[in-house]
Amino acid sequence: MPVQAVILTAGEGTRLRPLTVSRVKGMIPIANKPILEYVVNALAKNNIRNIIMVVGYKKERIMAYFEDGTEFGVKIKYVEQKKQLGTAHALIQAAELIKNRFLVLPGDNIIGPESIAKIPRNDKSDASILITNSDTPSKYGVVGLVGDKVKHIIEKPKITGDLLTKGVPSIFSLALWEHHEKSLSNIISTGIYQFQPKIFKYIEDIMAEQKYNISDLFQYMISQNLTIKGIKTKKWADAVYPWDLLEMNGVALEDIITAKSGRIEHGAIIRPPVEIGSDTVIRSNSYIMGPVVIGSGCEIGPSTCIMPSTSIGKNVTIDPFTEIKHSIIMNDCKIGSSSTISNSVISFGSTIGSHFVAESTKQEVKLKSRHYEIKNIGCIIGEDSIIGHNVILNPGMIVGANCKISSLNKLNENIPDNTQVM
Secondary structure (H helix, E strand, O other), X not given: OOOEEEEEEOOOOHHHOOOXXXXXXXXXXXXXXXXXXXXXXXXXXXXXXXXXXXXXXXXXXXXXXXXXXXXXXXXXXXXXXXXXXXXXXXXXXXXXXXXXXXXEEEOOEEEOHHHHHOOOOOOOOOEXXXXXXXXXXXXXXXXXXXXXXEEEEEEHHHHHHHHHHOOOXXXXXXXXXHHHHHHOOOEEEEEEEEEOOOHHHHHHHHHOOOOOOHHXXXXXXHHOOOOEEEEEOOOEEEXXXXXXXXXXXXXXXXXXXXXXXXXXXXXOEEEOOEEEOOOOEEOOOOEEEOOEEEOOOOEEOOOOEEOOOEEEOOOOEEOOOOEEEOOEEOOOOEEOOOOEEEOOEEOOOOEEOOOOEEOOEEEEEEEOOEEEEEEEEOEEEOOOOEEOOOOEEOOOEEEOOOOEEOOOOEEOOOEOOOOEXX
């Protein structure tokens, strides 16, 4: 029977706030396509066309975009996880539709079709995991291998959290964590698996013990001496936090092909690869150096500079003398003249006045109650925010959705959703 695939896309993506206020993480655009679309395309290119999407949070956006999958060359059925308890709980929602060996994929990763092709269709193991190397393994589940067999999976962030919860002072927990880190590899799980239908019995077993995640499932399978194969890949990208989207965007832009459907005025310079959508105008004396993708219905310039690893969505206006580099500007945004934007993400429908500055540098970013040191970060701006003229955002600032910031402000702290700064 044909291979089936289950895409897990029910979660709220709270660590990506404010970018997930009105949409699931998988519907965030990367190189002007929803992350989920890369997953669907990778499956279709491997002739895996029977897809089940497990939806929940903001499910309507997903279902309206993909419908029954015909436009994408696949057949999609939807099941709902009404309460987001965990990834294994999400998976079991699809149990009645599974007929044979199947793949499981997260709906918020970019995976290349060549990576899906590495998973053998005739694998006789009880399960297999697509694994890869990571420079930041502490964000993921670290996989221990003997040959190609998985012998342990350690959720590294959870270890430190458990120590702190039990009252171990942070200095000691971090020291213990450093000891663990030195003894572990940088091989991580991509969250892409192959299972047999009998897996649902094991999920029922762990759920009876109030365990709901696939990481719990694998620990249980290992304890039962079941065979789990690790399959290595390279082409994979994930976004855990808002700034990770910039790296993911850069990965996706590696594959764009120059296409100029819009109008390019005399004196504008285009250095490929650059993709320009229909009804877009690139005004004179503008300079665009790829890889860059610009959607349809945009107006760029004149005398505007767009530098590499930048995605600009549909119906975006960028006024003269503005420079944008290594950034994501989503649909329906307007950027005023003489602005400078670097290593930033600006969400749907935001309006920014002239002489706006969001320069980037190495910075410590505060997200909720935790601090993260980022190598090169500008700003994150949530959807439908309005920023006045001559506003400066210090590197690492996060502006929530539906905010209003008056002109002549310099911000050095995060702004929550629905806030007005006078």
